Amino acid sequence: MINQVYRLVSPRQFEIAYTDYAINDSACVVVRPTHLSICAADQRYYTGKRGKEALAKKLPMALIHEGVGEVVFDPRGEIATGTKVVMVPNTPVETDDVIAENYLRTSKFRSSGYDGFMQDYIFLRRDRFIALPANLNPPVAAFTELVTVAMHAISRFERKSHTRRQVFGVWGDGNLGYITALLLKKKFKACKVYVFGKTAFKLENFSFADATYHINEIPERLAVDHAFECVGGAGSQDAVGQIIDIINPEGSIALLGVSEYPIEVNTRMVLEKGLTLIGSSRSGYQDFKTTVGFLSENPDVIEYLETLVGSVNAVRSIADLIHTFEKDLTSPWGKTILEWQI
């Protein structure tokens, strides 16, 4: 079967590639993407911010690692045609007793060196998709992967941090900050969640949080037990610096924001306060399973996540694709969703 793959070949330029696939390979099912969602990582490739070396190594490549679709063919006949599924972008090629699939250096992550979901059809291994509950509307379902990233970071934090958890601080008033703060509030009901950001109108969306603070107007003596950094880019240095100043001794800092260049960290105070820095990247099959189960059981969380749907855009051509990526770059709030009709 010939598949059309929509690859980024250089910044702001997509081209169609044709790949051949053995449709009767019973290890996989065939999924037609229906709703995709743009991640900050995709934009770093689209705009060329990744730098020449990374672009030379990873392009041409289909972007997008957040998405849902419908099963169109299962050679074994086990999965009904039309089943709605969320697609897992990480593809491990080995297992390890200690190291999670998303940290194995051999794993292949879609839209980071391997083709993402911008294709006519996706051929998914049987352990790389999960059937979706009926109560999950497609634009929200499209960014399930981002919810799994927050879920994964919280589960790492739970395993690695001390148990005094009265106050959490979340830095970043964007998508990942919103989801992480929401999950923390829902999972640790007795704890307070404070959100730290730069923009008043964004912070107003965090209606579920116990408090929101502009990063230049933090009350003196305010402290948090643990923190989640969901900023990334150039802002992550300021955010990590502020967290180190504010956090209580022996707290944990979960680092989720991706910065293109190394940032400076005040290691003197990390030592003096005995802090734990927990790096957290991507997610794996188990995180998707946990997340889909959690969303099925918590319809109020789905309602809150609807606040994050910035725009829904029908994509029928490469021109639509470029238009949607450009629109995303100028959207001040929320996720840009692609209705995949190409």
Ligand SMILES: NC(=O)C1=CN([C@@H]2O[C@H](COP(=O)(O)OP(=O)(O)OC[C@H]3O[C@@H](n4cnc5c(N)ncnc54)[C@H](OP(=O)(O)O)[C@@H]3O)[C@@H](O)[C@H]2O)C=CC1
């Ligand atoms: N670890 C992982 O697996 C994943 C990491 N990420 C990364 O997480 C980061 C955030 O992603 P996303 O939420 O989608 O991006 P957003 O741009 O939506 O969110 C970042 C927010 O942080 C704000 N901000 C900037 N500086 C500070 C500061 N010093 N303190 C507090 N807030 C600040 C930004 O404001 P403004 O825009 O005004 O500067 C923006 O609102 C990115 O680097 C992304 O690549 C995303 C997915 C998975």
Ligand SMILES: O=C(CO)[C@H](O)[C@H](O)COP(=O)(O)O
């Ligand atoms: O967004 C992410 C996961 O959802 C990761 O941040 C992304 O995969 C990082 O990849 P790259 O190294 O290609 O920027």
Ligand SMILES: [Zn+2]
């Ligand atoms: Zn991502």
